[in-house]
Structures are given as C-alpha cells and as structure tokens.
Amino acid sequence: MATIDFRSDTVTKPSAEMLEYMVNAPVGDDVYGEDPTVNELERFIAEYFGKEAAMYCASGTQANQIAINVHVKPGDEVICHAESHIYKYEGGGIAKNSGASVHLIPGNYGRMTAEQVKAAIQPDDVHFPNTALVCVEDTANRGGGAVYDENELDLIASVCQEYTIPLHLDGARMMNALVAKKSDPKKYAARFASISLCLSKGLGAPVGSVLIGDTSFIKKARRVRKVMGGGMRQAGIIAAGGLYAFKNNVERLAQDHLHATLLGESFNRLPWVETVYPVQTNIVVVCLKEPQQKEAIIQSMKDNGILVSSFGEGMIRLVTHLDISKEEIETTISLLNKLEITL
Numbered sequence: 001m002a003t004i005d006f007r008s009d010t011v012t013k014p015s016a017e018m019l020e021y022m023v024n025a026p027v028g029d030d031v032y033g034e035d036p037t038v039n040e041l042e043r044f045i046a047e048y049f050g051k052e053a054a055m056y057c058a059s060g061t062q063a064n065q066i067a068i069n070v071h072v073k074p075g076d077e078v079i080c081h082a083e084s085h086i087y088k089y090e091g092g093g094i095a096k097n098s099g100a101s102v103h104l105i106p107g108n109y110g111r112m113t114a115e116q117v118k119a120a121i122q123p124d125d126v127h128f129p130n131t132a133l134v135c136v137e138d139t140a141n142r143g144g145g146a147v148y149d150e151n152e153l154d155l156i157a158s159v160c161q162e163y164t165i166p167l168h169l170d171g172a173r174m175m176n177a178l179v180a181k182k183s184d185p186k187k188y189a190a191r192f193a194s195i196s197l198c199l200s201k202g203l204g205a206p207v208g209s210v211l212i213g214d215t216s217f218i219k220k221a222r223r224v225r226k227v228m229g230g231g232m233r234q235a236g237i238i239a240a241g242g243l244y245a246f247k248n249n250v251e252r253l254a255q256d257h258l259h260a261t262l263l264g265e266s267f268n269r270l271p272w273v274e275t276v277y278p279v280q281t282n283i284v285v286v287c288l289k290e291p292q293q294k295e296a297i298i299q300s301m302k303d304n305g306i307l308v309s310s311f312g313e314g315m316i317r318l319v320t321h322l323d324i325s326k327e328e329i330e331t332t333i334s335l336l337n338k339l340e341i342t343l
Contacts, residue, residue, distance in 0.1 A: 004328045005307045009173075009256075009282060009321035012204040018244045025240035029233050030056070031226075037236030041243045045197065045210045048246075050186030053218035055211045056239050058230055060085075060172045063196035063211040065093045066224045068133060070217060071166050071194070074099030076132035079120045083110050083142035085170055086135055097228070101129055109277065110140025111148055114155035121163055134160050137170040138177045144317075145260070145283030147177040150188070157191040166193035172209070176202050176281040179253040193217065199242035202256060202282055203249045204322045208242045249322060256282040259320040259329045266333040272297070272341040274314075284318040285311060297341060304335045 005011050014022065028034035042054040057063040064086050068078060078094055080087055082104040086094065094100050103120045105112045122128040136156065139145045160167040169192040171177075178185055189195060194213040199205040211221055225231060257280075264279035267286050272293070277285040288294055291314025298316060301308055311317035320329075 003302075003305045003307055004324060004332055006284075006318035006320070006324070006332075007307050007309045009201040009204075009319045012200075012321050012323045014204070014206050014241055017248075018204070018241055021244040022237055022240040025236045025243075027234040027236035030235045031231040031233060035234060035236040035239070037243065038239045041239045041246075042210065044243065044246065046212060048185055049189035049195065049212055051189060051195075051212045052214045053212070055218050055221050055225065056232075056235060056242075057196075057209045057211055057225065058207065058232070060170070060196055060198040060201075060209040061090045061093065062225070062228065062230055063209040064090060064135075064168075064170055065097050066221050066228065066230070067168050067194045067196060067211055067213075068094055068100070068135075069098045069224045069228075070220045071168065072098050072100045072132040075129055076100045077103050077122060077129035078133045078135060079103045079105065079112075079117055079131060080135040081110055081112050081137065081140070081142075082106050083140070084135065084137050085141055085172065086137075088142070100132070103131070108143075109146035110137060110143025111146060111152070112136060112156070113152060114159050117156050118159045121159075121165070131163070131165060133166055133168060135168045135170060137172070139173045139180075139281050139283070141173070141283065144277030144279065144285035145173065145176065145281035146278070147180050147280050150181065150183065153188075153191055167191060168193060169195040171195050172198040173201055173281065175250055176253050176257070179250065180257060180281050194221075199245055202253050202321060203242070203245035205238075205241040205245040207238045210242070252322065253282070255326075256320040256322070256324075259324060259326065260284050260318075262329055263318055263320070263332065266336055270336060270339075270341075282320045284320075286316045286318070288314045288316070290314075293341070297339075300339055300341070301336075304339065306332055306335060 046054040
C-alpha cells in the first residue's frame with residue numbers, strides 16, 4: 001500500500017532537477033571559506049532579506065543555538081513562548097550550550113504580544129537574571145503554523161529597541177509566513193537582529209539551515225559554529241540543494257497552504273474531531289473528542305496509508321509539503337471519511 005506522509009515537511013525527497021543541480025555544484029573547503037556554492041547561497045540569502053551576511057548551518061537547531069550563544073552570556077535570560085521550538089525541541093540547548101535561563105510566555109497559538117514581552121523583561125536588580133534576548137517563532141509550529149501579525153512584530157521590535165535587547169527570529173518556516181501574508185522579505189527581516197531559516201522543511205532541500213544577521217554577528221557566529229563542531233568541508237553539495245530550493249520552491253508554498261486548508265475543513269466535519277486549530281499555512285493540528293483514542297486513531301490512519309504525528313495529549317498533526325499532490329489530498333479526505341472510529 002502506498003503511503004501519504006504527513007508527519008512533517010522534513011520528509012521530502014530531492015527532485016531529479018535538484019539532484020542534478022547538487023551533483024554539478026562546484027565545491028571547495030568551506031572551513032577555509034572556499035566553497036563557491038556555500039558562498040553563493042550565503043550571499044543570495046543575505047541579499048534576499050536585505051541583511052549583510054549569512055552562514056550555512058547543518059540544521060535549524062544548530063542555527064538557533066549558535067544565535068542564542070552569540071547574543072547571551074551564562075546567567076542571562078531568554079524570553080520565548082512556552083511552546084517555542086528553542087525551548088521544547090532543542091534538547092535543553094539554551095541551558096547546556098549557553099548557560100542561560102528562559103522566561104516562558106503563554107500565548108495565542110504559539111505567539112507572544114509586545115505587552116507580554118515588556119512585562120517579562122527583568123528589572124535592573126542583582127536578584128534577577130539579565131534579560132539578554134527575545135525570540136519569536138514565525139510560523140509557530142506548536143500553534144499549528146500560525147503566523148504573527150506584522151503590526152505585533154513591529155511592537156515587539158520596538159520594545160526590544162527601547163530596552164536594547166536583540167530580537168531573534170526562529171524562522172524555520174518563515175517562508176510559509178511570508179507567502180501567506182504576501183510580505184516584503186526585506187521589510188520583514190529588518191525587525192530582527194538575527195534570523196534562522198530552514199531549507200529542509202517546506203522548501204524541500206535535503207539538509208541545512210541558514211543563519212542571517214549583520215557582518216559582526218555572523219563573524220562571531222562562525223566561531224561558535226566551529227566550537228560546536230559545525231564546520232563542514234565540501235558542503236556545497238548539500239548547500240546546492242538549499243540554493244535550488246530557494247530559487248524554485250518559494251511561491252509554490254501557497255499550494256501547501258491550500259492543501260492544509262482542505263484537510264482542516266475535512267477534519268472539522270468528522271464526528272470524532274473536537275476542533276482543528278485555525279489553518280494559516282501548511283500545518284493542521286487536530287484535537288480529538290476522546291483524547292485516549294489518539295494512538296488507536298493514528299494506527300488506524302497508518303493502516304489506511306496515512307502517516308501523521310502525535311502532537312500532545314489528544315492531538316495529532318499533519319504537515320503538507322511539495323511531495324504531496326492535490327490527488328493525494330483528495331485520497332486522504334476520502335479515506336478519512338471512511339475510517340470507523342467508535343466514540
């Protein structure tokens with residue numbers, strides 16, 4: 001039985017065209033700064049977002065952790081959402097890699113407000129850690145791919161400027177946010193001191209993320225990357241996949257958003273579904289009427305050729321991507337309607 005894999009947009013395979021582009025990419029030693037494809041990728045991404053510099057990294061987690069390490073020192077505090085990737089899914093890296101604590105903020109679908117951020121900034125008092133960094137995540141994975149309102153981002157950026165605190169963006173799925181909002185990439189990126197952008201999620205590259213910032217920040221980030229063992233040699237072979245993806249797979253993200261919307265509407269009609277998070281991009285989070293049935297429902301879907309992820313108590317997650325066609329979305333909806341789930 002053929003399977004339709006909704007577990008994540010990280011499961012995509014390189015297309016024939018992408019593989020050819022990778023095979024033919026010129027390479028060099030990137031630790032010496034001599035890999036022409038890595039250099040091209042970094043220049044292209046920096047210019048695209050109106051920033052001075054960029055650095056290729058092995059993963060989004062690595063890019064985020066390097067950024068945090070550059071911005072903070074041991075004993076400092078990082079403000080982030082309680083459901084943020086940097087807190088929940090990066091192995092305790094903020095504490096282990098940077099010796100910093102976190103101030104967790106609850107909020108609407110993985111998003112914080114400027115008012116919440118301002119209230120979380122510690123006073124200048126020896127009893128409290130120094131607030132050294134604010135991190136936002138757009139789109140918010142745990143919020144079902146929710147996007148930030150740009151006016152709210154402006155307000156958060158203003159708070160950070162008022163208190164001279166850098167603002168970092170975990171932009172793993174930033175391109176989904178930009179496509180959904182039809183945002184100008186340079187105007188969007190100008191709010192942030194640093195940005196991590198994943199190339200191996202919706203864009204479909206096999207591996208890699210890019211860390212973006214000004215020249216001074218990226219110079220420091222290269223040293224941290226080396227310390228963390230992230231220096232790669234002929235990395236142009238994999239960087240080429242990211243370069244091809246960015247040049248060819250951005251606008252088509254709108255198709256994934258449409259597919260996710262169709263799935264969300266279908267789930268909302270099923271009797272065993274309590275609710276579906278508002279679908280804004282390519283993530284569908286489904287809350288079940290009977291939370292204890294989650295594993296059985298996941299297995300039933302798997303038995304019918306549909307792979308999904310567990311996403312917490314009574315929740316499952318589906319992520320659309322470039323390896324899922326409109327026909328497969330229609331097949332999935334048909335199969336869902338036929339599942340026999342007893343309440």
